[in-house]
Amino acid sequence: MAYRETEKMRQRKAEVRQRILDCASGLVAEGGFRNAQINNVADKADVATGTVYRHFESKSELFAEVFRRATIREVNKVAESLEGKDPAPDRLERALRQFASRALQAPAMAWSLIAEPVDPLVEGERLAYRRAYADHFRAAIDDGIRDGSLPPQDAGLSATCLVGAIAESLVGPLSPTRQNADRAFSEQQKAELITPILTFCLQGVTGTRR
Amino acid sequence: MAYRETEKMRQRKAEVRQRILDCASGLVAEGGFRNAQINNVADKADVATGTVYRHFESKSELFAEVFRRATIREVNKVAESLEGKDPAPDRLERALRQFASRALQAPAMAWSLIAEPVDPLVEGERLAYRRAYADHFRAAIDDGIRDGSLPPQDAGLSATCLVGAIAESLVGPLSPTRQNADRAFSEQQKAELITPILTFCLQGVTGTRR
DNA sequence: ACAAGAAATGAATAGTGATTCACTCTTTAC
DNA sequence: GTAAAGAGTGAATCACTATTCATTTCTTGT
Known part of the structure; x- marks a missing residue:
């Protein structure tokens, strides 16, 4: 065995997740759900598109949580x-x-x-x-x-x-x-x-x- | 000159337009705007897709009128x-x-x-x-x-x-x-x-x- | 340092459905 | 009958974005 999820990692993941949520939220506050695309969210949160999907099932889920x-x-x-x-x-x-x-x-x-x-x-x-x-x-x-x-x-x-x-x-x-x-x-x-x-x-x- | 819009034609067009509206309306009544696609409307009204666009600017306009x-x-x-x-x-x-x-x-x-x-x-x-x-x-x-x-x-x-x-x-x-x-x-x-x-x-x- | 596994990446893919347009068919006026 | 102009057609195209996944990068335990 070599890699096991550690507290530090758990925290970092939580931070990223939080940042994605915050940025998505920010986009909604600025221009409504209409202009909150996954790519924009990812850009704003400074992660890749795919990363959003590592933290959320789908766009709908993400915005439901927002x-x-x-x-x-x-x-x-x-x-x-x-x-x-x-x-x-x-x-x-x-x-x-x-x-x-x-x-x-x-x-x-x-x-x-x-x-x-x-x-x-x-x-x-x-x-x-x-x-x-x-x-x-x-x-x-x-x-x-x-x-x-x-x-x-x-x-x-x-x-x-x-x-x-x-x-x-x-x-x-x-x-x-x-x-x-x-x-x-x-x-x-x-x-x-x-x-x-x-x-x-x-x-x-x-x-x-x- | 050779073709000029005649009353008969004007009427026929109005009928088609009306039929499209009615069918669109019917689809909405059945399944909401969600499942009212232009293709369905066209099929139901027995016209080609393109014909819908001869009578309405766009999908939005059509359904706004509906x-x-x-x-x-x-x-x-x-x-x-x-x-x-x-x-x-x-x-x-x-x-x-x-x-x-x-x-x-x-x-x-x-x-x-x-x-x-x-x-x-x-x-x-x-x-x-x-x-x-x-x-x-x-x-x-x-x-x-x-x-x-x-x-x-x-x-x-x-x-x-x-x-x-x-x-x-x-x-x-x-x-x-x-x-x-x-x-x-x-x-x-x-x-x-x-x-x-x-x-x-x-x-x-x-x-x-x- | 290394191997195993996890996380991140982002270009490519895919689904959806609106819209177009080159072509055919009708109607009209002569 | 025929030519001009409009109306109708529907397969092809386009636009938009969500979603995927092969690849790369990072973490961890030894």
Whole structure:
């Protein structure tokens, strides 16, 4: 015997894998999935094309993982916003605001995550990502129903509606057809967009005028 | 001079064009844009591949038009539902119900229109289609604000939220990953889905418990 | 230093499907 | 009937990229 995988190697491989992911992610952030080709990824990560395939099954797998990672960060932020002992409606408001606000902060990436056409495997991740948001919202709504701060309702569907309402409202503003697709929005622009969306969403869940 | 386009010819060409559109549309209804290749379209329409290109600039143009046509029908139905002299909230409810109900009646096509990944030109049509819905809803909301049957609000954003909330709620049920993707839903299934969605949507717009 | 095995390389290949175009067939006007 | 012009044809081409794999380079244990 002569070669055995050693800790050093394991680490180096992990680093390369990570670098590939980061670069792929970077390409998506710059120009969406549309212009994230394996060759570009390899070039950017300073490895050969084939090396990408040593670390990932296929292009789809690679980008599914890119999507998943970008997504987990976002979902976690929203989940954090939902924590706390204050009333469910307040927590929901905070979380919804977080969701929209972060998207407007990084419009290009947000557009890719929310609306860019992607291949079916990645689309699967997108469904999961939206479901993840909805699940968190649903839990909060259920809390609210339980403690009486929200009226009885189909929490799952309400949660889905929340996700849809926000995502849809953001698609227009985020859309890269806008000249300024890569500039973040000013605080004022953000507020003007977010406030009415939140009004609608909270009224939808609470059934009372905001 | 010897040949000049005559009425008869103009008509025949229009027929072929129409047949191509219909067949393309049929393929989408059966298997989504994913399996609508130009060759299939040509075969189904009983013309040669090249003939398709005599009638349409490119694949994208063809399917953009397919999308537009499918879409106009739907939008018109919703617009019809919005007509009438009754209170804006009632008209909105009717229209939203129409929207959801029709989608569940033809799940495969609805999924393609709402959620299937498509190429950018067709995606452009999708944005237009969603905006068209939103514009109709917005007009009704503005009516309601004017006559006092709805509270003041950003009608445009509320309308967008309505579209998003419904579309998102339908994506799951319509998704072709479900075994029964091609069977329409029973009246009861439809009601169970639609009722809570409408509750959320109407509360969002009216700010009062439904 | 060496042999065994693993990892990296990147040019070549391959799959997919849109698009073209040289040719044939029809229609029209005379 | 015939010539001009358009319409139709479909096999061949092209474009794009994901993926492969024979070869080279690097790591490790002795």
